[in-house]
Amino acid sequence: MTRSTLPYHALHVLVAVADRGSIRAAARHIGRSESAVSHLLKDLERRLGRTLLERKGRGIELTPLALRYVSRLREPFHHIDQATTEFVAEPLPQHVVLTLPPALATLWLVPAITDFEQSLPEVELRLVTTNRTLDLYRDGIDLAIRYRADGRSGGQAMLTLPEYAFPVCAPSLAERLRLQPSALGEMRRLINDAHYEEWSLWQRTLDEPVVLSAWTERLADSTLTLEAAAQGYALAMGRTPLVNGLLTSGRLSAPLGTHYPTGAIYEVVFNERSARSEACRRVTDWIGQQFALSSRTGETSTSIPSS
Secondary structure, eight states: OOGGGSOHHHHHHHHHHHHHSSHHHHHHHHTOOHHHHHHHHHHHHHHHTSOOEEEETTEEEEOHHHHHHHHHHHHHHHHHHHHHHHHHHSOOOEEEEEEEOHHHIIIIIGGGHHHHHHHOTTEEEEEEEOSSOOOTTTTTOSEEEEEETTOOOOSOOSEEEEEEEEEEBOHHHHHHHHHOGGGGGTSOEEEEGGGTTHHHHHHHTOSSOOOOOSOEEEESSHHHHHHHHHTTSOBEEEETTTTHHHHHHTSOBOTTOSOOEEEEEEEEEEOTTTTTSHHHHHHHHHHHHHHHHHHGGGGOOOOOOOO
16 A cells, blocks of 8 residues: 555544544534535545454444544644645745847846845746737736937836946957057948947047947847857947947957946836835835946946057
C-alpha cells in the first residue's frame, strides 16, 4: 500500500469521526452528508483491507486497530493544518501591469530588474511592451511609460525624464578619437531608422560645427544600433536612458560628451483606478529613482575634439 493510493479526504474523515465520536457529528463538522462520510469510510476500509468501525449498541466505535492508526495520523494532520494556516496568512504578491516601448524595456528596464526584485520582492511586475499607445482602462494597464518626441506631456504625467542624445562608440574607437580627433570625419556612422535625423539634430546643438563621415549604414532600431556600436562596428547616437546601462557597464563610451538635450521626454502616466494602490505607488517611486539615476548621464559634458 502506498500513500498515493489513500485519499486524503477519507483519512481526514476518519480522524474527524474519532475526534467527534460519531458519523453524524463528524459530518456536521466537516460539512459533508452522513451518507458521504459513511461511503468514504467504507471505501477506506476496502483500500486498507481492515475493519475501522464496529457497532456498539446504537452507535459506532473505532476498532482498537483504527484507534492506533488515528493516533499516528493526528500529528501529520496537525502539521498540515498549521502549514495551511501559515500559507493562507502569507500576503499574496501584488501585481502591477506596466506598458512601455520595447527598446526601453530591453535596454533600460531589464538590466535594472534585479534591483527591482530586491527592492520590491512583494510586487510582481507584468510587462506589456509595445510602441502603440494603449488605453489604460480598456487594456487593464496600471502604469505606462510613454515617449513624447515633442516634449509635451499628455497631462496625467506623474514623472518625466528628459532625453539626451550624443555620439557613442566602443572604448577602442573612443581611444582612437582621443588620440586622433580628426578620425571623427572618417569613422562609419550608424543611422537609426527610428530616429533617422538624429545626427543632423545633434549637430545643430553644437557651438562649433564638426565634420562627420559620409560613410553610414542604416539599422532598424535603437537596440540593434547600440549593440552594433558596442561591438566596435561604428559610431552611433546614444539616447538616454536607453544607452545608460551600456555606458555604466563600459561597453560604450561617450567621447564627445552627453549634455545634448533632444527636447523629447519619457513620462509615466497612470490608470486612476490603480494609482491608489500601494503596489502601484511603490513601483512609481522605484521608476522615479531609476529616472533620477538616468538623468545624471545628461548632466555631464566634455569638450568636442577639434579637427
